[in-house]
Structures are given as C-alpha cells and as structure tokens.
Amino acid sequence: MANTTFATIYIGSYEVSLKIFEVNSKKKIHEIDHVRVRIDLGRDVYQTGKLGYEKVDELCDTLSQFSQIAESYWVTHTQVYASAVIRDAENELFILNQIFIRTGLTVNVLSNSEHRLITYKSVAGRTAFEQMIQTSAVVLDVGGSGMQITLFRNGKLIITQHIDIGTLRIRNILGDRGMTLARYEREIEEFISKKIEVFCSLYVKEGVEYCIILNDYAMELIKNVGKKGALEEPVKAEKFVKYIEKLQIKTLEEITTDLNLSNDKDPLVIPTISTFKAITLNMKSSFVWVPRVNVNDGIAYD
Numbered sequence: 001m002a003n004t005t006f007a008t009i010y011i012g013s014y015e016v017s018l019k020i021f022e023v024n025s026k027k028k029i030h031e032i033d034h035v036r037v038r039i040d041l042g043r044d045v046y047q048t049g050k051l052g053y054e055k056v057d058e059l060c061d062t063l064s065q066f067s068q069i070a071e072s073y074w075v076t077h078t079q080v081y082a083s084a085v086i087r088d089a090e091n092e093l094f095i096l097n098q099i100f101i102r103t104g105l106t107v108n109v110l111s112n113s114e115h116r117l118i119t120y121k122s123v124a125g126r127t128a129f130e131q132m133i134q135t136s137a138v139v140l141d142v143g144g145s146g147m148q149i150t151l152f153r154n155g156k157l158i159i160t161q162h163i164d165i166g167t168l169r170i171r172n173i174l175g176d177r178g179m180t181l182a183r184y185e186r187e188i189e190e191f192i193s194k195k196i197e198v199f200c201s202l203y204v205k206e207g208v209e210y211c212i213i214l215n216d217y218a219m220e221l222i223k224n225v226g227k228k229g230a231l232e233e234p235v236k237a238e239k240f241v242k243y244i245e246k247l248q249i250k251t252l253e254e255i256t257t258d259l260n261l262s263n264d265k266d267p268l269v270i271p272t273i274s275t276f277k278a279i280t281l282n283m284k285s286s287f288v289w290v291p292r293v294n295v296n297d298g299i300a301y302d
Contacts, residue, residue: 013144207284
C-alpha cells in the first residue's frame with residue numbers, strides 16, 4: 001500500500017487551521033504541514049449574532065488558499081469542520097452556502113458532543129494520557145466560544161461538562177471597560193472561578209493529579225515552563241502558575257513577545273492565560289500537561 005495524504009481544516013472562533021497528514025503502509029499517521037490563519041469570527045458572532053459579510057469573504061478567501069495548499073500535496077480528500085462559532089451564527093446557512101459556492105468545500109458543523117469526541121480522539125492515543133487517567137486527571141479543552149471539562153479517575157470517565165464561556169466570550173463580557181490590566185486579570189480569574197465553583201465542590205474537593213490543557217496558546221506557554229527538548233512532559237502546577245503570574249506583571253506587548261506570538265496586541269492572550277491560572281488553582285492539580293495536538297489531529301484519527 002502506497003503512502004497517501006489527506007487534509008483537515010478546522011474553523012474555530014479566532015483561528016482557521018489546516019493540517020496535512022500522510023498515512024503510510026502500516027496505517028501510521030504523520031503530520032507533514034500545519035498552517036494557521038487568525039480570523040476573529042467570534043467577535044462578530046458573539047457581539048451581533050451574525051458573521052459579517054467582510055468576515056465571510058475573509059473566511060472564504062482563506063479556505064480557498066488552504067485548498068490550493070492541500071492540492072499541492074496531492075491529497076486524496078479534505079475534511080472541513082467548524083466549531084460553535086458557525087453553529088451560533090444566525091446566518092449559518094448563508095455562511096455554509098457561500099463557502100461551498102466559492103470553494104467547493106462542504107463544512108461539517110460540530111455539535112458539542114461531536115466536538116468533545118473528536119477532541120478526545122486527538123489525545124486519547126497518547127501513552128502518557130492513558131497513564132495519567134489511571135490516577136486522576138481533568139481534561140480542559142479551552143475554545144473561543146466555550147470550554148469542556150472532563151474528569152477521569154482510576155481510568156474511568158467520571159463526568160464531562162460544557163461551559164458556554166470561552167476566551168472570546170470572556171473578552172466580550174469583561175473587556176473594553178477601561179480597567180487596568182491587573183484589574184482585568186483579577187476580574188477574569190474571579191469570573192472563571194465562579195463559573196466552575198459547583199463543578200469543583202462536587203467532583204474535585206481533594207484536587208486532581210493532572211490538569212491536561214488542550215489549547216494552542218497553552219502550547220506556546222508551556223515551551224517557557226518545561227525543560228527544553230521535553231515539551232511533551234508534564235510540569236508542576238506550581239511552576240506553571242508562577243510563570244503565568246510573571247507574565248501578568250508585564251505589558252501585553254511583552255507577554256506576546258515572550259510567547260512568540262505574531263500579533264503584539266493579541267486581545268485573547270490575557271483572557272486565555274488568566275483562565276489557565278484560575279482553572280489550575282481551582283482544580284488543585286499537582287501537574288499540568290499540554291499535549292501538542294488540536295482538533296485537526298482528532299479529525300485525522302476520526
């Protein structure tokens with residue numbers, strides 16, 4: 001059996017990503033390219049209820065470029081999935097029709113349960129994950145529109161809960177109030193703590209051994225916390241939180257430089273790192289692990 005290539009595209013709340021995978025004769029999957037484009041779709045949807053025409057144009061143009069990149073790899077097929085940002089838009093059908101007419105791509109809009117399953121598949125195959133859930137672990141999937149919290153104990157899934165508060169929604173609720181950066185960070189941490197208060201009191205009174213974070217920002221953050229050359233290893237939660245606290249005394253531009261982000265005024269950095277800190281502390285976790293996977297990987301394994 002000859003090697004084959006295929007592409008996965010994921011439309012998120014603040015980013016559209018493409019991954020190209022190769023499957024060899026032993027059916028092992030290998031990533032050969034990864035392209036990410038920042039498009040703030042959630043700002044339109046969660047402020048006005050619709051995705052504006054300019055954003056639809058930008059999205060279609062990006063998907064057309066992704067199709068061309070995929071074709072250059074001679075892919076056999078391309079799978080396209082979208083997050084809640086498309087599902088929550090009042091003009092969802094218009095968006096999907098425009099994408100199909102202008103790119104020929106059919107978009108599968110994920111429900112919460114489908115998104116949870118695909119995300120789980122992206123990390124479930126890792127040996128480290130199987131070992132972690134034998135003790136206790138909470139998997140935190142942080143998106144722009146919401147977050148999914150899944151608790152494992154003794155190798156069994158105990159509970160999974162979706163919270164309709166993601167980093168984009170946090171920014172829309174708490175941002176642009178003229179408060180200082182330090183006050184903004186405290187407001188976010190208090191807001192998140194309140195949202196997960198019941199979950200923590202019912203299921204993690206004694207804490208958990210591992211907090212597993214699935215998020216692209218977390219991948220950049222963990223590079224500066226863990227040992228060099230050991231990006232896939234868990235780090236102590238205390239060390240993780242202390243690094244975030246060091247970032248929180250810096251300016252936004254300094255934070256984005258430390259995290260090697262292209263946009264030095266990225267509006268989601270503060271909501272994201274503050275959410276990580278609040279979750280880690282409230283879950284009373286001993287270690288934090290950031291597997292280098294995203295939804296595209298789950299789509300590939302689906």
